Amino acid sequence: MTVLQSRRPRKNLLLSFVAIVLSVIVFLVPFAFVLLTAIKDQQQASLLDFSWPHQFRLVQNFIDVVQARDYMLIIAFINSTILTVASVTLMVVFGAMVAFVLQRRKSRWNGLVNALVLAGLIIPPAVVPTIWVLQKIGLFRTMPGLILVEVAFGLAFVILLFRAFIGTIPRELDEAAIIDGAGPMRLFFRVILPLLKPVIITSVVVQSVFVFNDFTNPLYFLPGDQNATVQLTLYNFSSQYSTQYNLLFMNILLITIPPLIMYLFFNRQIVAGMTAGAIKG
Amino acid sequence: MATTTVTRSAETRSSAPSAGRVRAKSPYPTWFYLPAAVIYGVLFIVPTLIAFYFSLTRWSIFDSKFIGFGNYVTFFKEPALVTSLWHTLIYAVVTSGLKVVLGLLLAVLLTSQIVARGYLRSVVFFPVLVSTIGVGLTFTVLMNPEKGLINQSLSVIGIQGPGWLTDPSYALLSVALVDVWKGVGLATLIYIAGIVSIPQEYFEAARVDGAGAWDNFRHIVLPLARPATVTVITLSLIGGLRSFDLIWAMTRGGPGFTSDVIASVIYKQYQAGFYGLSTAGNVVLFVVVTAIVLPLSRFLNRKEVEL
Numbered sequence: 001m002t003v004l005q006s007r008r009p010r011k012n013l014l015l016s017f018v019a020i021v022l023s024v025i026v027f028l029v030p031f032a033f034v035l036l037t038a039i040k041d042q043q044q045a046s047l048l049d050f051s052w053p054h055q056f057r058l059v060q061n062f063i064d065v066v067q068a069r070d071y072m073l074i075i076a077f078i079n080s081t082i083l084t085v086a087s088v089t090l091m092v093v094f095g096a097m098v099a100f101v102l103q104r105r106k107s108r109w110n111g112l113v114n115a116l117v118l119a120g121l122i123i124p125p126a127v128v129p130t131i132w133v134l135q136k137i138g139l140f141r142t143m144p145g146l147i148l149v150e151v152a153f154g155l156a157f158v159i160l161l162f163r164a165f166i167g168t169i170p171r172e173l174d175e176a177a178i179i180d181g182a183g184p185m186r187l188f189f190r191v192i193l194p195l196l197k198p199v200i201i202t203s204v205v206v207q208s209v210f211v212f213n214d215f216t217n218p219l220y221f222l223p224g225d226q227n228a229t230v231q232l233t234l235y236n237f238s239s240q241y242s243t244q245y246n247l248l249f250m251n252i253l254l255i256t257i258p259p260l261i262m263y264l265f266f267n268r269q270i271v272a273g274m275t276a277g278a279i280k281g
Numbered sequence: 282m283a284t285t286t287v288t289r290s291a292e293t294r295s296s297a298p299s300a301g302r303v304r305a306k307s308p309y310p311t312w313f314y315l316p317a318a319v320i321y322g323v324l325f326i327v328p329t330l331i332a333f334y335f336s337l338t339r340w341s342i343f344d345s346k347f348i349g350f351g352n353y354v355t356f357f358k359e360p361a362l363v364t365s366l367w368h369t370l371i372y373a374v375v376t377s378g379l380k381v382v383l384g385l386l387l388a389v390l391l392t393s394q395i396v397a398r399g400y401l402r403s404v405v406f407f408p409v410l411v412s413t414i415g416v417g418l419t420f421t422v423l424m425n426p427e428k429g430l431i432n433q434s435l436s437v438i439g440i441q442g443p444g445w446l447t448d449p450s451y452a453l454l455s456v457a458l459v460d461v462w463k464g465v466g467l468a469t470l471i472y473i474a475g476i477v478s479i480p481q482e483y484f485e486a487a488r489v490d491g492a493g494a495w496d497n498f499r500h501i502v503l504p505l506a507r508p509a510t511v512t513v514i515t516l517s518l519i520g521g522l523r524s525f526d527l528i529w530a531m532t533r534g535g536p537g538f539t540s541d542v543i544a545s546v547i548y549k550q551y552q553a554g555f556y557g558l559s560t561a562g563n564v565v566l567f568v569v570v571t572a573i574v575l576p577l578s579r580f581l582n583r584k585e586v587e588l
Binding site for chain 1: 307308309310311313314316317318320321323324325326327328329331332335340390393394395396397400401403404405406407408409410411412413414415418419420422423425428429430433462467470471473474519522523525526529530544547548551556559560563564566567570571574575
């Protein structure tokens, strides 16, 4: 009797209840607060309390946020999209190329490349010298400059993800392709890259979220209102004397939507990418 | 074995521009490194190296003048700057410590038999994906000393909450707590991956021996989740030592300099036009991060092999 009971796992109801209540208080209330404040009018929002809105100003606040400072949010969304798409594409293609050669070919370069990848993960970028270099090559305050900076800072993580995955693809496949007369370019782009689809999705999703949410690099390397990315628009609604909290929170809500969509569609890939290396250490 | 085929394929493609040298015949050409190496070299390696030189100069927009260790002397003499070093260490240790403990507890909870496991996992993890600045501004409002939701709720049960971000002795720790709120989902996820990979036979064997939940945790989960612990500690230390955007969004280093960390000092000095001093801050941060993370990860990983 007791043996049977212990063999069938029973759900611990009390623990579940406590966990759910705590999760609502700790994690859902802040999000609900953002949502509620975003649809209040300015006067009620400035009370900063957790209450039901007197007036539902969802549409009006949305329009106000979009129109603020000459449609800055629209420009910022366009900028962020260009930045994210371009930098993630480049870092995934270039990172995969490095990982491919690094994994397949044992040479005296391997030690150095591995050390550089590790350095890229650990070392904090030197800010002002990077600006100096960008100025020297004429890319400071330009979108291509920021794109290349994001590529440089993101490569190490991508290479790490890809190297582990390429190790699972049998070498015989390379040899078969080579016998069929494929050169390096063909071998990589036509044979290997299509097989990397799972890890490509993982790194694209994870890095897109990182780059889209990045605040520091645009702040340093692409200053100026015309160049703002979405993270910088959050400072549109606070001044020293008054903050339009309803619009601020509407803005927070709007820039949370892209990561939310990513999460809903690619939940499993994000989890896989972010926990990579957890088991191997 | 594959040499002949490789040679033939190279011969047939001898018109290709890169097939000039004998060594370039490998199907895994070294020039695949090139695009990444150029970008990484120019925008990461070069700045990191020249930072050491520029940190020894008085540097403005127009020119730089060599002044030896003047910037470092300034950095370590100015109380506001030295404390930023301590704040950085406190912040990193507090956040990674809490992430390890809470992450492990949450992971054990979320791999046990409870209702709504999927919901709980998503809700714990989602803040990881939300904009750091958005989280920072939201909690700045929630932590408002008079009107904020946190202190309002505390006053209902008769506790007078502190001025989380306005009281000099709490500001840094409050920001650290928000950092944990946002980042604990990742730690939890890494621990879940580690716990799930533990073979079920261990738990079955332990049950035969009459082990309880605590024994399972103490003698199976804790030692076998060690690689996950190493990852969590390393990742959150690196993140915590570099942390800038959350602190900037919540306190801008204030009140006074009581929540300034090295990364925010770097930004402030850069804004003020002291490029040399800012770069010296960067070098200090570089030294702190490598001096802590490299030996630690080597130590943690070596212990793992001995097990």
